[in-house]
Amino acid sequence: MTETNLTIAIDGPASSGKSTVAKRIANDLNLIYVDTGAMYRALTYQALKQNVNIKDEKALINLLKNTVITLEKTEDGQSVFVNDEEVTEDIRENNVTNTVSIVAAHPQVRTEMVIRQQKLAENNGVVMDGRDIGTVVLPASDVKVFLVASVKERAERRHKENVSKGIFSDLDQLKKDIAERDYKDTSRDTSPLKQADDAIRIDSTKLSIEEVVEKIKELIDSTLK
Numbered sequence: 355m356t357e358t359n360l361t362i363a364i365d366g367p368a369s370s371g372k373s374t375v376a377k378r379i380a381n382d383l384n385l386i387y388v389d390t391g392a393m394y395r396a397l398t399y400q401a402l403k404q405n406v407n408i409k410d411e412k413a414l415i416n417l418l419k420n421t422v423i424t425l426e427k428t429e430d431g432q433s434v435f436v437n438d439e440e441v442t443e444d445i446r447e448n449n450v451t452n453t454v455s456i457v458a459a460h461p462q463v464r465t466e467m468v469i470r471q472q473k474l475a476e477n478n479g480v481v482m483d484g485r486d487i488g489t490v491v492l493p494a495s496d497v498k499v500f501l502v503a504s505v506k507e508r509a510e511r512r513h514k515e516n517v518s519k520g521i522f523s524d525l526d527q528l529k530k531d532i533a534e535r536d537y538k539d540t541s542r543d544t545s546p547l548k549q550a551d552d553a554i555r556i557d558s559t560k561l562s563i564e565e566v567v568e569k570i571k572e573l574i575d576s577t578l579k
């Protein structure tokens with residue numbers, strides 16, 4: 355194994371900093387970054403737009419079969435496309451955030467998404483973030499990280515981010531939403547959010563992004579030795 359074909363899985367709950375950290379590592383090591391949450395969000399966006407009932411698994415599968423989801427590398431991260439429409443910002447809107455866990459709970463939707471995610475990693479080194487990367491998508495990853503932080507810390511980070519973007523933000527509501535998403539992600543029947551046995555748990559509550567990135571790079575270095 356060399357640095358160029360490394361596979362790195364970063365899992366953890368909502369707003370634990372996975373995507374920021376994953377992007378940084380992918381950039382520094384010149385690996386492809388795959389944000390699997392964006393894929394579930396893209397399908398949710400498309401379902402809402404086309405008035406497809408997100409509780410109807412068959413309808414969602416039909417929609418997914420006709421939906422090309424593309425992740426494109428940009429200077430500061432990744433752009434997301436549904437068919438030819440750019441949806442990078444749209445998939446972060448509340449209507450998607452508040453319903454995506456229903457879409458991501460359907461077993462057949464997950465099966466198809468996992469196939470697509472595995473293809474993206476087939477001949478490439480990747481940093482992939484999500485909920486089931488170390489357990490289901492890439493169980494043979496070279497480095498597996500399970501990134502956590504307290505609900506309070508995650509809500510405060512999201513609150514600061516919203517305020518800095520000029521988006522209305524209610525800290526108490528954010529705490530409730532994050533706790534509810536944790537519950538939904540960990541209690542669903544198919545591929546619930548769960549730390550892989552061989553994943554390294556990093557609690558970022560009291561760590562900066564740089565410190566988390568450094569810790570993961572140390573893990574990568576020790577794997578390459």
Ligand code: DC
Pocket residue numbers: 368369390391392394395454455458483484485486487535539
């Ligand atoms: O990481 P995120 O907030 O963008 O994820 C959006 C939703 O998709 C969230 O409800 C968890 C779900 N998800 C999943 O079930 N499996 C993944 N590999 C990634 C995300």
